[in-house]
Amino acid sequence: MAGESIDKESKGRAATVCAxxxxxxxxxxxxxENVTKVYKxxxxxxxxxxxxxxxxxxxxLVGPSGSGKTTFIKLLNREEVPEHGTIYMAGKDIGSxxxxxxxxxRRNIGFIFQDFKLLRKKTVYENVAFALExxxxxxxxxxxxxxxxxxxxxxxSKVDNFPDQLSGGEQQRVSIARAFVNRPLIxxxxxxxGNIDPQTSVGIMRLLDxxxxxxxxxxxxxxxxxxxxxxxxxxxxxxRGMIIRDQARGVYE
Amino acid sequence: MAISPRYAVRETAQNLWRNxxxxxxxxxxxxxxxxxxGGFFLFNYAVGxxxxxxxxxxxFVVWMNPDATPAQDAAIQTALKESPExxxxxxxxxxxxxxxxxxxxxxxxxxxxxxxxxxxPPSYRVVPTDPNADVVRELSNQFKGRPGxxxxxxxxxxxxxxxxxxxxxxxxxFVGSIILLAAATLLILTNxxxxxxxxxxxxxxxxxxxxxxxxxxxxxxxEGLSQAVVGALGAWAGLWALDNWVISGxxxxxxxxxxxxxxxxxxxxxxxxxxxxxxxxxxxxxxSAVAVARYLDA
Numbered sequence: 094m095a096g097e098s099i100d101k102e103s104k105g106r107a108a109t110v111c112a113x114x115x116x117x118x119x120x121x122x123x124x125x126e127n128v129t130k131v132y133k134x135x136x137x138x139x140x141x142x143x144x145x146x147x148x149x150x151x152x153x154l155v156g157p158s159g160s161g162k163t164t165f166i167k168l169l170n171r172e173e174v175p176e177h178g179t180i181y182m183a184g185k186d187i188g189s190x191x192x193x194x195x196x197x198x199r200r201n202i203g204f205i206f207q208d209f210k211l212l213r214k215k216t217v218y219e220n221v222a223f224a225l226e227x228x229x230x231x232x233x234x235x236x237x238x239x240x241x242x243x244x245x246x247x248x249x250s251k252v253d254n255f256p257d258q259l260s261g262g263e264q265q266r267v268s269i270a271r272a273f274v275n276r277p278l279i280x281x282x283x284x285x286x287g288n289i290d291p292q293t294s295v296g297i298m299r300l301l302d303x304x305x306x307x308x309x310x311x312x313x314x315x316x317x318x319x320x321x322x323x324x325x326x327x328x329x330x331x332x333r334g335m336i337i338r339d340q341a342r343g344v345y346e
Numbered sequence: 347m348a349i350s351p352r353y354a355v356r357e358t359a360q361n362l363w364r365n366x367x368x369x370x371x372x373x374x375x376x377x378x379x380x381x382x383x384g385g386f387f388l389f390n391y392a393v394g395x396x397x398x399x400x401x402x403x404x405x406f407v408v409w410m411n412p413d414a415t416p417a418q419d420a421a422i423q424t425a426l427k428e429s430p431e432x433x434x435x436x437x438x439x440x441x442x443x444x445x446x447x448x449x450x451x452x453x454x455x456x457x458x459x460x461x462x463x464x465x466x467p468p469s470y471r472v473v474p475t476d477p478n479a480d481v482v483r484e485l486s487n488q489f490k491g492r493p494g495x496x497x498x499x500x501x502x503x504x505x506x507x508x509x510x511x512x513x514x515x516x517x518x519x520f521v522g523s524i525i526l527l528a529a530a531t532l533l534i535l536t537n538x539x540x541x542x543x544x545x546x547x548x549x550x551x552x553x554x555x556x557x558x559x560x561x562x563x564x565x566x567x568x569e570g571l572s573q574a575v576v577g578a579l580g581a582w583a584g585l586w587a588l589d590n591w592v593i594s595g596x597x598x599x600x601x602x603x604x605x606x607x608x609x610x611x612x613x614x615x616x617x618x619x620x621x622x623x624x625x626x627x628x629x630x631x632x633x634s635a636v637a638v639a640r641y642l643d644a
Contacts, residue, residue: 196553198556212547224555228557
């Protein structure tokens with residue numbers, strides 16, 4: 094049973110959440126209540142998931158391919174909507190948002206892709222600026238924020254380079270800069286180290302950790318055992334759409 | 347937050363340039379279809395103006411001299427009343443003739459100013475019982491040369507043939523233009539879908555970072571609109587040429603006296619131009635809207 098698989102540490106944490114329910118609700122950043130997502134052909138991607146993620150937490154989503162990690166992330170980004178259950182972001186039910194409000198929700202969520210998804214014909218600076226430009230930020234804001242974030246990710250010297258002129262790690266840093274340039278409350282990362290070597294991954298994780306320390310909630314889907322075991326952060330394990338483990342300071346297993 | 351004009355212009359220009367051949371094909375198709383569509387209306391206006399006096403079954407017109415005496419008028423009226431071959435007739439006095447003249451030459455006010463009402467001939471518009479061309483010709487000949495009669499013009503087979511052929515030509519123009527407009531709409535749609543697909547990754551990122559649907563859509567909508575407007579301008583130039591070189595050419599030919607009045611007034615040309623532009627906007631809105639609704643779902 095999924096409930097029995099949740100370890101004692103996690104149960105203790107859940108109890109804390111219950112005891113401080115009123116307070117946690119106020120500072121809770123992400124909350125899933127009995128969320129089920131079914132794709133065409135009755136494929137259950139997520140089954141009856143209930144999770145609370147507080148502001149500033151760093152959470153790893155682990156599990157084999159097809160376990161529901163990407164669906165979990167897509168649900169948080171309102172790329173998908175659940176068949177059952179409710180998802181709250183900063184106390185708001187995102188399922189009840191009108192389609193026209195979804196872009197405004199997404200401005201509070203940064204998204205990091207496994208394959209970076211950088212625009213080949215734009216420079217590093219333009220790729221990051223693009224994220225602000227398309228949400229209508231004034232030019233003076235863009236001119237101020239983009240160099241600052243590029244400095245944070247360590248790419249100040251490569252602002253005029255094109256993605257093809259960068260290493261995989263550098264490209265992922267640009268992707269992180271783009272996701273974080275608007276200072277979102279939440280950062281979602283789908284296998285951000287999946288396309289880069291282990292050494293470079295360490296640098297990427299340091300960067301995500303640094304961003305997390307600014308108070309940004311980070312939810313990261315990963316297969317990388319080494320990273321999870323080293324970071325020792327909260328781990329939510331999925332298997333065939335079910336949460337089978339929710340462990341504070343957990344390991345990959 | 348509103349889309350910046352700089353961004354909209356840059357993105358639209360990039361979209362248009364990326365598919366330059368398809369853009370050119372779209373603009374040409376829109377231009378030709380709107381030209382045919384507008385041409386249909388101009389042609390109809392011109393034919394209508396040229397044959398207005400023959401409407402209502404009128405087969406010949408007896409033009410009187412402006413200075414014809416009442417006795418001469420009375421003689422003509424008596425002849426018209428007594429002829430069993432005449433079904434009916436209408437007398438158009440000088441003032442009524444002047445009103446028609448003013449309407450017909452509305453775009454040349456200097457001509458209207460130069461011609462006083464009392465210089466225009468009154469006329470009898472006659473409807474015979476038998477519209478057969480030979481009968482009409484024979485009947486109209488009876489009035490030629492009578493005292494006070496200036497001339498007799500009959501709506502012979504040429505006029506009827508023109509009306510019939512004009513109707514057929516009009517239908518061909520109209521059907522052709524509708525088919526081409528449908529093709530133009532599909533081309534706009536294809537062009538925008540192609541632009542959307544070639545920018546798929548960019549659009550995905552825009553959605554992820556929180557660009558609104560309208561922010562994403564507007565450059566594509568402007569793309570469709572600019573193709574249609576450029577096409578409409580080409581069509582307008584073509585219509586101007588049609589009006590000034592072809593339609594006006596009929597007027598300049600004295601040998602086609604029966605087609606006197608085959609012209610398009612300024613207001614008719616203006617109405618057609620506005621309609622062509624309106625259709626262009628409509629076509630672009632339909633093409634763009636279908637493309638973005640289908641391929642840019644939130």
